[in-house]
Amino acid sequence: xxxxxxxxxxxxxxxxxxxxxxxxxxxxxxxxxxxxxxxxxxxxxxxxxxxxxxxxxxxxxxxxxxxxxxxxxxxxxxxxxxxxxxxxxxxxxxxxxxxxxxxxxxxxxxxxxxxxxxxxxxxxxxxxxxxxxxxxxxxxxxxxxxxxxxxxxxxxxxxxxxxxxxxxxxxxxxxxxxxxxxxxxxxxxxxxxxxxxxxxxxxxxxxxxxxxxxxxxxxxxxxxxxxxxxxxxxxxxxxxxxxxxxxxxxxxxxxxxxxxxxxxxxxxxxxxxxxxxxxxxxxxxxxxxxxxxxxxxxxxxxxxxxxxxxxxxxxxxxxxxxxxxxxxxxxxxxxxxxxxxxxxxxxxxxxxxxxxxxxxxxxxxxxxxxxxxxxxxxxxxxxxxxxxxxxxxxxxxxxxxxxxxxxxxxxxxxxxxxxxxxxxxxxxxxxxxxxxxxxxxxxxxxxxxxxxxxxxxxxxxxxxxxxxxxxxxxxxxxxxxxxxxxxxxxxxxxxxxxxxxxxxxxxxxxxxxxxxxxxxxxxxxx
Numbered sequence: 001x002x003x004x005x006x007x008x009x010x011x012x013x014x015x016x017x018x019x020x021x022x023x024x025x026x027x028x029x030x031x032x033x034x035x036x037x038x039x040x041x042x043x044x045x046x047x048x049x050x051x052x053x054x055x056x057x058x059x060x061x062x063x064x065x066x067x068x069x070x071x072x073x074x075x076x077x078x079x080x081x082x083x084x085x086x087x088x089x090x091x092x093x094x095x096x097x098x099x100x101x102x103x104x105x106x107x108x109x110x111x112x113x114x115x116x117x118x119x120x121x122x123x124x125x126x127x128x129x130x131x132x133x134x135x136x137x138x139x140x141x142x143x144x145x146x147x148x149x150x151x152x153x154x155x156x157x158x159x160x161x162x163x164x165x166x167x168x169x170x171x172x173x174x175x176x177x178x179x180x181x182x183x184x185x186x187x188x189x190x191x192x193x194x195x196x197x198x199x200x201x202x203x204x205x206x207x208x209x210x211x212x213x214x215x216x217x218x219x220x221x222x223x224x225x226x227x228x229x230x231x232x233x234x235x236x237x238x239x240x241x242x243x244x245x246x247x248x249x250x251x252x253x254x255x256x257x258x259x260x261x262x263x264x265x266x267x268x269x270x271x272x273x274x275x276x277x278x279x280x281x282x283x284x285x286x287x288x289x290x291x292x293x294x295x296x297x298x299x300x301x302x303x304x305x306x307x308x309x310x311x312x313x314x315x316x317x318x319x320x321x322x323x324x325x326x327x328x329x330x331x332x333x334x335x336x337x338x339x340x341x342x343x344x345x346x347x348x349x350x351x352x353x354x355x356x357x358x359x360x361x362x363x364x365x366x367x368x369x370x371x372x373x374x375x376x377x378x379x380x381x382x383x384x385x386x387x388x389x390x391x392x393x394x395x396x397x398x399x400x401x402x403x404x405x406x407x408x409x410x411x412x413x414x415x416x417x418x419x420x421x422x423x424x425x426x427x428x429x430x431x432x433x434x435x436x437x438x439x440x441x442x443x444x445x446x447x448x449x450x451x452x453x454x455x456x457x458x459x460x461x462x463x464x465x466x467x468x469x470x471x472x473x474x475x476x477x478x479x480x481x482x483x484x485x486x487x488x489x490x491x492x493x494x495x496x497x498x499x500x501x502x503x504x505x506x507x508x509x510x511x512x513x514x515x516x517x518x519x520x521x522x523x524x525x526x
Contacts, residue, residue, distance in 0.1 A: 023489075027247035030491055031168060036184025036385075037176035039397075044101050045187060046401060048092055049085075049156040050408035051107040053463075056084040057416040057428040058114040064426040065121055074460055078514050081462035082507055089163060090502050093187070094172040095495055115419060122422045137354055137418045142432045144352045149409035150344075151430060153402075154198040155466045159506075161191045162477035166505055169481075169490040170498045179252060182307060182388050185397060189387040192259065193398030194405070196266060196333050200340030203267070205274045205282075206348060220271040227264040233475060234260030246482060251388065255316055257326030265330055270337045279341060286338035286395075293331040294382055294392035302328070306389055325388055332390020336398055343403070352435075357414060364407035371400035429461035462510055465517035472516075472523050476509050 059080070064070055071077050092103050167173040168188065177187040200206070204222045237258050241248055253259065273285055297303045306324050309315035316322040351357055378393040379385065385393040416431045427433075466473050484490070484505060493501070516523070 024245055024247045026491060027169060027485070028249060031178055031247075031249055032251075033181045034175050034178050034184070034186065036180035036186035036189060037174075039185055039401075041100060041176075042185060042187055042190060042401065043404065044104055045092065046405045047104040047408060048089060048107065049152070049160070049405070050412040051104060051111065052085050052088055053152055053409065054412040054415055055107060055111050055114070056081065057412075057431055058111055058118065058419060059084065060428050061416075061419050061423050061426045062114055062118055065118060065423050070427060071460070074514075074518065077460040078462060078510070082510055085462060086159060086163075086506055086510065087503065089160060090167075090499070090506065093163060093167055093174075093177060094170070094498060094502070097174045097177070115415075118419060119422060133418075133421065137421055138358075140354045140417065140421065141352050141435050142354060142357065142417065143435050144350050146432065147347060148413050148430050148432055149406055150201050150347065151467050152409045152413075152463060153406050154201065154470065155463050156405075157191065157194045157198050158466060158470055158474055160187075161195065162474065162509060163502065163506060164188050164191060165477065166481040166484060167498075167502055169485055170493050170502075171491060172493075172495050172498045179249070179387060181251065183384040183386045185385050186387075189385075189394075190398060190401055192387060193333070193336055193394070194402050195259075196263065196336045197340045197343075197398065197402040199263065199267065200270070200337045201344040201347070203270070203337075203341060203344070205271065205279045205341055206344035217275045220268070220275050223267050223271040227267055229471065230260045230264040230267075234258050234264065237478070240482070244486070246485070250316075251325060253326035253329075254323030256319070257323040262326060262330060262333060266333045266337050269330070269334050270341065273334075273338065274341065279345065282338045282345070283342040286335045286342070289331055289338065290335035290392050290395045293335070293390075297389060297391055298382055303389060329388070329390035332392075332395050335395050339395070339399055340402070343406075347406075354414060354417065357410060361407060361410050361414070364403055364410065368400055368404045368407065371396055371403065375400055430463045462514065465513040466510070468517055468522055469513055469524075473509060473513055476512060477505075480505055480509065 060071065071080065088103070088107070092100060096103060164173070164177070164187065168178050179188045179192075180186045237260060238256055240246070253262070274282060277285055304312065306328055309324070310317065310321050320327060346363075347360070351360060375385075375393060375396045378396050382392055383389075385391070385397050387394055413432050416428050417434065420426050420428065420431075420434065484501060488501065490498075
């Protein structure tokens with residue numbers, strides 16, 4: 001009897017394991033051999049976050065205009081932020097993806113309608129000519145120590161990544177948005193590069209004041225200390241994925257590699273290079289790395305090795321062969337990081353007026369145009385965009401679209417500044433504050449004009465909450481994604497069930513960030 005009982009248990013466990021393995025292979029096939037989407041569709045999708053941010057700001061100003069005070073309830077503020085800043089993105093990458101080109105138009109029309117209502121109601125109170133309002137806007141001074149567009153960019157890259165890593169396992173998420181197998185431009189391919197871009201914008205080399213003198217390798221020392229959480233998370237992800245036989249896409253980074261390792265090593269390598277060369281020449285280093293790496297791909301057998309392994313049949317023998325995609329793509333990501341450092345240094349130049357930021361917006365538009373032309377040239381002369389290779393075309397594409405998104409955030413912020421000038425006393429969290437000019441009699445230069453309750457509002461802003469614990473938010477999203485995939489058969493889920501799961505998943509993550517933010521808790525151990 002004992003022997004038969006043991007055999008029965010063994011058989012059940014074996015069958016269970018076999019079912020789990022087949023489910024694992026099914027999920028791996030579900031995210032493999034894909035070709036991406038068009039650059040135009042990705043550009044349309046990138047317009048949604050700035051429009052959502054603009055819509056939220058206009059709604060808050062309209063509320064202030066009607067009630068004479070900002071939204072005071074924390075729960076209503078969180079609900080508004082989630083419904084306006086996050087929920088439209090969930091719908092646009094699932095059930096509304098077939099009409100993705102119409103969503104920005106609808107959102108823009110909605111924003112225009114809200115602005116028209118604000119302007120008409122304000123005009124009854126104080127009939128100031130529109131031309132005078134425009135002149136006042138152009139002369140307005142902004143807080144030079146704060147660039148909300150950078151914060152919004154980094155937070156939204158995190159939010160979009162968190163949505164995608166779970167949504168991609170559901171059938172409602174279009175396969176064309178997932179990572180391309182070898183060549184192609186998927187939305188998730190851009191997300192990887194945008195994560196590198198966003199990290200470089202606020203790296204120690206960028207944040208270091210120009211007039212301060214520090215040891216040459218101080219930035220590298222800080223990076224060595226600050227990347228250990230990334231390495232720890234990379235090891236933790238590796239062990240957990242292998243131990244529970246979680247589905248993974250091997251051709252993405254390799255057998256043992258993952259994005260946490262990539263981000264850590266890129267930050268270390270960039271800090272080392274920027275300790276040797278002047279950081280103002282970071283763009284030259286980026287260009288040199290990207291071009292030399294592309295030359296190696298085009299003129300040697302390196303590309304064949306990355307795509308097909310050492311034996312030409314996809315072998316995974318030895319550490320380098322097993323992780324060739326993750327290790328060799330470091331060169332491309334390093335080029336993106338270095339170029340992004342240059343962008344960060346340029347953005348942090350002291351601009352204290354709306355006019356200065358309008359000129360900067362023109363500079364961003366010109367850079368996007370030039371990079372788009374270079375992208376077409378690169379694809380024609382070398383090869384198409386490939387995240388797997390992190391080739392020159394991929395680097396150019398990532399930089400062009402990241403600058404496009406950043407420019408849209410700057411434009412949305414300036415639109416909110418203009419609207420706040422229409423309604424005196426109104427305030428929007430995570431938006432530029434209008435400040436008094438240096439010659440206004442203040443003793444200490446620029447000082448924020450006391451409009452609205454900015455400090456209290458910033459405590460009730462989902463963007464501020466996520467920004468304060470970005471790494472924790474990303475880690476929590478990864479853990480929740482794993483839990484959902486283990487507990488739920490995502491591949492065969494219906495649309496209504498998918499939307500419920502995705503909304504609950506994102507709301508839970510946002511709620512945790514909001515609670516931590518309310519208690520001023522920053523979970524940072526380095």
